[in-house]
Structure formats: structure tokens, C-alpha cells
Amino acid sequence: MPHDGIVIVGSGHAGARAAQSLRANGWQHRISVIDGEGCAPYERPPLSKAVLSGKSRPEDAVLFPQDFVEQHGIDFRSGVRAVGIDRDTRQVRLSNDDAVSYGRLLLTPGAEPRLLDIPGRELEGVFSLRTAVDACGLSGQLLPGADVVIVGGGLIGLEVAASAIQRGCSVTVIEAGPRLMTRAVPPELAELIRLLHETRGVRFILGRQAVALLGSQRIEALRMDDGSTLACTAALISIGVTPRTDLALAAGLEIENGIAVDCFLKTSDPFIYAAGDACAFKNGDGSRLRLECWKNAEDQGALAARNMMGANEPYTPMPWMWSDQYDRTMQIAGHPELGEQHVARHCPDGSLLVYHLDANDAIVGVSGFGSLREIARGVRTGQMLMQRGIHPAKEALQNPKIDLKAAAKVAAG
Template sequence: MKHVVIGAGQAGAALVAKLRSLDAEAEITLLGSEPVPPYQRPPLSKKYLMGEMELERLYLRPARFYEEQRIDLRTSATVARIDRDAQEVELEGGERLPYDRLALTTGSRPRLLPAGIGGDLGRVYPVRSLEHIDAMVHEFAEGARCLIVGGGYIGLEAAAVAASRGLKVTLVEAMDRILQRVASVETSNYFRTLHQGHGVEIREGTGLVRLTGEGDVTGADLSDGSTLDVDFVLVGIGILPEDDLAAAAGLTIENGIAVDAQCRTSDPAIFAAGDCASFPWQEGARIRLESVPNAIDQAEVAAANMAGGEEDYVAVPWFWSDQFDVKLQIAGLNTGHDRTVLRPGARPGAQSVWYYRGDRLVALDAMNEPRAYMIGKRLIDAGRSIPPETAADANADLKALL
């Protein structure tokens, strides 16, 4: 059996490792567009950028792993197209790789600012890949003026690192509040206060009109009529599924590469997993999860089915974010919630927000509250709930309710 995997990120690395554990004889090829083995992305904008983690420690597995496991890892490999009729992958340069099963773990790409508003100026950086971080690391000098565009988790994590390094940080968010698309008012308020306490200037309801400068960026015009002098700009306005290759091959695209419960695309010989894949969710909905746990778990189910299994992927969403000395842990999806309750934490600066749809607990944000997170996640995973008034009562023994 010949397996080809396109995309050497978290999902691709998990998929080929699982495949090898299931099939000792299969031919496995992993194609990555970057010049390095698969690596962790979360530490890029934190420990790696801060100089606290060396490159080799980013690697998900030592480079020798792939050779020892007889996995043909090809770095700096660009795929030109997928020939579904011939069941071949064509690389730039013309080489063709036959496959019996193909997996797309192509991940995602950052949204970029349009060139028409200065997005193509020098010293304007997305925050996504090793190449991006290596290009910007020299900018993080004490006193430098940094503008961050976007008040989601990517922007806030970048702001935390920049402020910790002594930069003068301004963050602009076009919506009414930071984290508006993904979190409750209570969670937004918590992180606004946290960042402001560390000297980050946050401007909500303020959009970027244009970046200015000749060659390199030197300033920004904002929608409130103000202008800023800046030394560099970080762009954290979300990511898009990397599905162009799949679309060109005629696969069904629906907010990413559409797969069924067993991670098969509209072509039964092709599978997809990770950030690039959308899959069936509750009540007929289809979702795409952008997280390390999803990339690993979905990739391993895809691998099992590529090896002849019939497993369904059952997502258990959970996420995290590190900002300053706060660890945010998120369980579940808060989509469609109609009520939130705030539970004070056991220590100063700790709290949790519990999301309900009717009487059903659907999600939880825990800030420096690992105990509340653990209990809430177990409840959500089991499809159980506790009354909102119990969740809000700091004196209630949640563990006893398990």
C-alpha cells in the first residue's frame, strides 16, 4: 500500500506516525513545503520568539525518527497538483508520486492585510510560521513601537510577548471588544484588564484604515481619525484553511476540505485532517477546528481508516492560550450559548466562565483555574451539566458533583 501525505505540520506528523504503527510494510511519503521537519507552532510566538526554546526543541520528533520509521520525509517539497484519475501527486519539477491513499493535512495560512492599505510594506509581519518568527525576532528591542492588528488570541498572545520584552504596544480591534467572535464579555473584560495592567494600549471599535511609509512601514491611520508612529506591525486577523490544492483537484470545499465522519473527502481515496478539514458536527452542522488536539486526534482517525479501519471521528474540543502569567484553558464550543455565569477563582486573578444553552453546559473558559477546567471538561465530555447557580457559587464543591 502506498500512502502519500501532503502537509508536514502537526496533523501530518501525527498521521504518518499512526500509519506506521498500524502498517509495518506500507510505503509512506510525507511532503512538507517548509525546509525543516514538522514542528510545534504554539511555542513559536512565545518561548521561541523570547529566545527560551531552541529550534531543535520545536521539532515534534527528531529528524532521525522519519528515517528509522522508513517514512520518506521530503522537506521544501511543493505540490503542483493532484491527478485523481491517475492517483498521482505531481511535484513542482514534474516528479509524480503514485498513491493508493492520499491524505491532505495542509493546515492553514494567515489572513494578510491587503496591499492597497499597506499590507505589502516592509516590517509588516503575519504570525504563523517559523519563517515569519525568524523574520521578526530582531524587531523585539526594548522601546520599539509595535502595532498589533487584531484582538483575537493570536494578537493578544503577540501583544503579551512584545510587552514582556519592553516594547511599546498598541493593539487595535475593529469590533466592539477584543475576543468578540470567540469569547464572552466576562472573558474579554478579564484579558483587557490583564493587558492594560502590563502597559498594552488597547483600542476597541477602532479599525486600521491604512499603513503608511516608503518601503518600510512607519505609521498607521486609524478609523477614529488618529495616526500612530510605528516601527513594525504584527497582523493577527485570523487564518484561512489551506484548501486551494484540494479545490483545484475538484474535491468538495465547505469552509475547508469537506470530509465525512471517517475523514474521507468526496474522493474515497483521499482523506483530510487538521485545520484544513471541515467535518460533521452536532445537529447537522459542519465545523472546522483550529487546534493542536484536533489536528492530532483527527489525523490519527484518518490514519486508521487509510489503513482499512472504519472509525468515526468524535471531536472533543479543547484549546489553550498563554498570556503573561495567565493560562487560559477552554473546553467545549460556546457557539449558540444564551447564558454565561462567572465563577470566582480560589486565588486572586483566577476565574472561570461557564457557557449554557438553555440548561445545558456547552463550554468553559478557565483563567488560572485548572481545577474548574478539569471538572468542567469532564462534565462537557460526558454530556452532563450542573445548574448555572451552582457553577456561579464559589463555595460549591464541584468535584463532589462528578
């Protein structure tokens, strides 16, 4: 057991949860948190939803209660970045020329928005969205009548579209792919989501790429790859994120689509762990997986804390994530990307659930969009079916009149 302190680099979701979990599990030694962002740790999901639609502020969703740092004796280094790791002396070098030693080190540096390498990206009024500062800057542009262009029809882009429309902006989403959310959801769901946005007034341009942002100091227009231009007063570039691996790479740790860890979240150095968006873990089937979602950061932060204390519990997640757009919710559980067949279940209230089956008709994932009630219930049932290895007939999955929970009980005998 390490007795010379645990250092956590990054006080985002995974880092904050790890610090809390260490104390909750009885870690009585030093915990140093290196907080590059310079503010109390907060949840990011509300940024694109409640914060941008003007219903809350980033500080309404802090991860640490105000007095947590003092009460639990956390050595919280606010506004300081880790700039190097000396693995021989087990020290983290900091941007203020200080250094902090570790018995165990947890890397939770998260991810950063992918940049669009086109002219004009430095113009005023061009945003990406990862931090509270980004959200406050973008929020200031979402005035009634503003012309907002969103580059990227993924989850965050669509959440921002919903928020901006609700604030009276005119919104256009440009997506390079032939449909929305190609990475995340099946075509039926993507279509339902597109229709909902269109009825609210969002305009979509699919199969087109932004090639230049135009304006002298502020953005005035965006040029697309067919030569046409769109006038705008603000632009959000939302084309995915890249895991922050620079620190780990410079320290000689193994990198593979993120900071590579084993199933115990341990990196190639046994004294260093990683968790959250930056971390690519060994999945049950031996493949490497990196998840960019709240639940993963929440669970990995807590698990890394326990494992640094010696628990040695493997990470065996059933991935789950959600997105809220208008009064509708989307949820995805399991591994829809492994599905070879999709079975759609149309609920009476217009909600749609899609069960993803492999070649042997086993459920490998479930996704849905609609009312919170139907989607939460349907996805929970799908998770239960996957966990118990129960495979109801396709007719039962399809038919909203059939109670799948009851069918599962019958199937389980």
C-alpha cells in the first residue's frame, strides 16, 4: 500500500469522483488534486443543455460540495497544470515550477474538442464546447435572432441546436456524413431525432463540409465545400474529441487510442492509473475500448480509487449514456455497434426503442429516443435482458403490448 500520497491529475468528473471515493473508502493519507481548469469541479452534461438554454449556471452542478476540500484535507492545487511525470523519482512536475510526489498517480486529463483545421477558426464568435468558460462564451451569443451555425451533427451539436432554438436563434447544422449521429445511433433513431429538430425549426445540411470561416475580426459567414456560404453570427465546431495523452506519452506510458490501461485501470507503469475520457481500457473480450460518457467517468473514477488502495477489482462495464434534446431523451446501453440486426419497438407515445442483436439473436445493445418514462424503462429492461443472457423472440421485442420483463421471467423459468 502506498503511504506517500495519491496524486490525481485533472479535477474533471473522473478525478473529482476518485478523490471523493478515496476518502469514502477510508484513505487517510495525502490526496493532491492538480486542477488545470482553476475552478471547483463541475459536471459537463448540463453545459450543452440547461446552461445554454439559460435554465442554470455551470456552478449549479459542482461535483464537490463547497466545503469538501477543507473538510477532507484535500491538497487541491487550483489553476495549476501537470507538465511532466518523473517516473523514477515518482514526482509530477507542475506549471508553477513546484513538484509533488506520489505513491500512486491517477491520470484523468479528459479529452479536448477536435479542431477544424480551416481558415478563420480563430475569429471571434467561433466556439468549441468543453468547459464552463466555453459554455458561458457561447451562451452570450445565443441572443434572439442570432444566426448560429453548428458544424457537426453529433450529440453535443444537436443538444446545442435544441438549446439555441429555444433561445430564439436561427440554427443550421452542417454534417459531413449522410445522416446525423453516424457513430452513435441507428438510422431509424437518427431520422426521428432529425424530424423533431426540423419541426422546432433547425435546418440541416447533410453531406457537406465547412472549408472556411469568413469575417475580418468576427465570424460573418461559413463557406462549404460546394462553394456556397452561410451567413452567421456565431459558429460552434463540434466534431468530436481527442483524448489528452500528451503527459502520459511524454512519460513513456503505453498509448493506444488513449492512455492504455488493463482491466484494473492500471497503465503500463504499475504506480500509475488512468480513468475517464482519456483512458482506453481492456475489455472482457481483450479488445481496447475508450468511452466518452458521464457514467464511464463516474464509475472509473471510483474504481481507480479503490484499486489504488489495493482492491484489484476489474472494470466490466455495461456502457450507458444519455442525451437530452427539448423534452425528449436518448439513451444507449451495451454495444449497439456490434449489432448485425436491429429490431424496432414503436411505443404508443411516439418513443422508439431499437434492440441490437448479433447473428445468434442475442441482444448486444439497446438504444432509444422519446419520453423519459418509456426510454428509461425500455433501456433498463434491455440492460437486464443482456445481463441475464435472455433473448426474447423478435416478435416480443417488436410488440409494445408485450411486457418484456414478464416475458423475461417466463424465459428464465
